[in-house]
Amino acid sequence: MSLFVINRYLGDEVDSTEDRAKALLEKLRQQAKDRQSQLKCKEQNVKEVSKSYSEEVVEDTVEIKNHSEEKKKKPKKRKKNLSDETPTEMEKPSLDAEPEEGEELKAKKPRKKKINKEQQEKSIGIEAQEGPNKKVHKKESTISASSESVQSEDAKAPQKKKPKQRDEDFSKESGDSTNGDTKVPLKKNNGTEVEESSAQTEEAKVDQKSQRKQNSSTDPNFLLLGGFEAKPVQKVLPVLPQWLAKPNLVQKDIKHNLVSVHDIPGLDPYIIKKLEANKVKTFFPVQADVIPAILDSCAHGFLVGRGGYRPNDICVSAPTGSGKTLAFVVPIVQVLTKRVVCEVRALVVLPTKELAQQVCKVFNVYADGTGLKVVLIAGHKSFAKEQETLVTKKIFGFCSLADILVCTPGRLVDHIQKTEGFTLRHLRYLVIDEADRMIDTMSQDWLPQVISAAYKAEPRDHGTLFARKMPGVPTAANYGQLQLPLQKLLFSATLTHNPEKLQKLGLYQPRLFTSIYKQLKSDPTDGQTQPATSENFSLPQGLTHYYIPCNLNSKPLILLHFLLTLRFSRVLCFTNSKESSHRFGGISVAEFSSRLSPGERKKTLKEFEQGKLQLLISTDATARGIDVTGVKCVINYDAPQYIRVYVHRVGRTARGGTTGLAFTMLLRIQEQRYLNMMREAGVPKLQKQLVMSESLRQFEQRYEEVLSQLQRVVKQERAQKRC
Numbered sequence: 001m002s003l004f005v006i007n008r009y010l011g012d013e014v015d016s017t018e019d020r021a022k023a024l025l026e027k028l029r030q031q032a033k034d035r036q037s038q039l040k041c042k043e044q045n046v047k048e049v050s051k052s053y054s055e056e057v058v059e060d061t062v063e064i065k066n067h068s069e070e071k072k073k074k075p076k077k078r079k080k081n082l083s084d085e086t087p088t089e090m091e092k093p094s095l096d097a098e099p100e101e102g103e104e105l106k107a108k109k110p111r112k113k114k115i116n117k118e119q120q121e122k123s124i125g126i127e128a129q130e131g132p133n134k135k136v137h138k139k140e141s142t143i144s145a146s147s148e149s150v151q152s153e154d155a156k157a158p159q160k161k162k163p164k165q166r167d168e169d170f171s172k173e174s175g176d177s178t179n180g181d182t183k184v185p186l187k188k189n190n191g192t193e194v195e196e197s198s199a200q201t202e203e204a205k206v207d208q209k210s211q212r213k214q215n216s217s218t219d220p221n222f223l224l225l226g227g228f229e230a231k232p233v234q235k236v237l238p239v240l241p242q243w244l245a246k247p248n249l250v251q252k253d254i255k256h257n258l259v260s261v262h263d264i265p266g267l268d269p270y271i272i273k274k275l276e277a278n279k280v281k282t283f284f285p286v287q288a289d290v291i292p293a294i295l296d297s298c299a300h301g302f303l304v305g306r307g308g309y310r311p312n313d314i315c316v317s318a319p320t321g322s323g324k325t326l327a328f329v330v331p332i333v334q335v336l337t338k339r340v341v342c343e344v345r346a347l348v349v350l351p352t353k354e355l356a357q358q359v360c361k362v363f364n365v366y367a368d369g370t371g372l373k374v375v376l377i378a379g380h381k382s383f384a385k386e387q388e389t390l391v392t393k394k395i396f397g398f399c400s401l402a403d404i405l406v407c408t409p410g411r412l413v414d415h416i417q418k419t420e421g422f423t424l425r426h427l428r429y430l431v432i433d434e435a436d437r438m439i440d441t442m443s444q445d446w447l448p449q450v451i452s453a454a455y456k457a458e459p460r461d462h463g464t465l466f467a468r469k470m471p472g473v474p475t476a477a478n479y480g481q482l483q484l485p486l487q488k489l490l491f492s493a494t495l496t497h498n499p500e501k502l503q504k505l506g507l508y509q510p511r512l513f514t515s516i517y518k519q520l521k522s523d524p525t526d527g528q529t530q531p532a533t534s535e536n537f538s539l540p541q542g543l544t545h546y547y548i549p550c551n552l553n554s555k556p557l558i559l560l561h562f563l564l565t566l567r568f569s570r571v572l573c574f575t576n577s578k579e580s581s582h583r584f585g586g587i588s589v590a591e592f593s594s595r596l597s598p599g600e601r602k603k604t605l606k607e608f609e610q611g612k613l614q615l616l617i618s619t620d621a622t623a624r625g626i627d628v629t630g631v632k633c634v635i636n637y638d639a640p641q642y643i644r645v646y647v648h649r650v651g652r653t654a655r656g657g658t659t660g661l662a663f664t665m666l667l668r669i670q671e672q673r674y675l676n677m678m679r680e681a682g683v684p685k686l687q688k689q690l691v692m693s694e695s696l697r698q699f700e701q702r703y704e705e706v707l708s709q710l711q712r713v714v715k716q717e718r719a720q721k722r723c
Ligand SMILES: Nc1ncnc2c1ncn2[C@@H]1O[C@H](COP(=O)(O)OP(=O)(O)OP(=O)(O)O)[C@@H](O)[C@H]1O
Pocket: 279, 280, 281, 282, 283, 284, 287, 318, 319, 320, 321, 322, 323, 324, 325, 326, 492, 493, 624, 625, 626, 627, 629, 651, 655, 656
């Protein structure tokens, strides 16, 4: 039956059943063999597939990881590629060098070790959940996403085409990754490439940074923000105005720089005669420089300065006793001598009555015989009496009685405000003597009042040469009409060089004459020289000054030693208070202080000048400007607190080119500070003078007698004050 079935199945009809059966059996065997071999093949295939799959899983996770790392590093790699090598050069070896299978395994092992275990487990875990198909899909999508992202970036930046091509190649390669033959060597090469490229990107980073720095430092078109560290900070140096920085220098040495009065250009014979009559045959340096400068402003007429413009104001800073008074008295007297009508044309303002009196005296000497009237208003007389000397009332109105007015600021302001008919509308010269001290009195507002009085408009002046307008900007319109200019002349032994202070005086294009040679300091930044800005002072050439280290008790004994042992005559001794000036009241001395009336002071000074008094004890009342002839020695019994005070005190000796001595008694604690003050002020070094205690002992008895007298005087004074 079975054979029948087999025959039917084979469809053969064999005659011989035995042969047929054999043939059938053979066929069946063959079929069974084929089936078995097929099954074997299938099993083997399944095994191989599962093995390669597990390997693939690992490889793919590495590949994904590497790819994600590569993706992170890609921009850097691309930058490097742009500068160093083309991507094709990098890829070619990976495509060409396909290793054998043995090599493939060798290459796989070390790569597996390198993989971070955690990441491996993690990625495997994810794949186990998603299954192999999903995993493959995921891998492809990741790669394609990365290539897309690169592509999209590349689309934005067309210059980065080469990296794009490389990414495309990479995606092709990953597409072929199902084929083990091509995938493995590529992975190997990519892996090493990642390592290499990470090192290369680090190098590239450093290169790019340094290149960027170079570019920013060399390329002037780029401003590097935040690069402050290398910039040198420029110092701001104080800069003086040109007129202060480059003054006209006046010689300090009087003796060797005398100029004959005949050699001064523009000086009238009348004035020369007057000078010679007063034993002035030569001019001191400051006079030889300043007199021609003042005369020059009137050389082409009385109304305006040289060339028809407003004349420059003049500032003079010269040592004490250098003859500044004559430097303004002579030209003013010469210019005003030609006046027709008596009006106040010169106003000289001084800080104290004594100084005003002294200057008035000099004006009177040179104005004598010219018809010029010199009037002093400084509080010596009553206000009403001063008014009578200033103006007089006539039928047609008020008339001035003064051509030259010498005054103190307080009294001047009083007359401007209260004296009827008093006018300054014709004022041509405003002289400010002891100018640095006068700047200190600016708070009294005397200068603005003088200026507004000088430019006060009067209806009767309209259309005349005396019509005045407050000077404005120098334009053709402003200078269209000729008018009387007002010129300021400033004099001082200690004139400030501080532009801020000088600005208060409202100077017009000033010229400075000074004998202070400021040391130029070199500026290390640009190698140029700049004028020193600190105040410097100059002392008379003939002055020798010393300091005496002492204690409080020895001070009066030292003074006695000077007067009695060394026999100094006409010693001017300065103390800081009236009380100190009493200390020597018992000996052949006199005091000169604000306690005395103006009459008493005048008498005392006269006696001192005549040599009737050996010692004059003074407060700073006489320190400024007072010209006492024949003072041989100045003693600072109390050290002055300011350098300006020192300069004016010691300047009472060595005047007019003569010689003189100055001593300053210093307590031990004052010594260093004082010497520093002198050095900073540029004053020549003080010499130390020691007085032996043996030479002082003989005066102790005498001094005690004086002290007992002093007690009585002080008691009397206090009693007087109470009354
Ligand atoms: N050309 C001269 N020939 C001789 N003596 C002169 C001459 N000029 C001035 N003197 C005298 O020199 C002395 C000092 O002059 P003056 O008082 O003008 O000095 P100063 O510079 O104003 O001093 P200070 O700053 O202390 O006021 C005076 O006694 C004066 O008479």
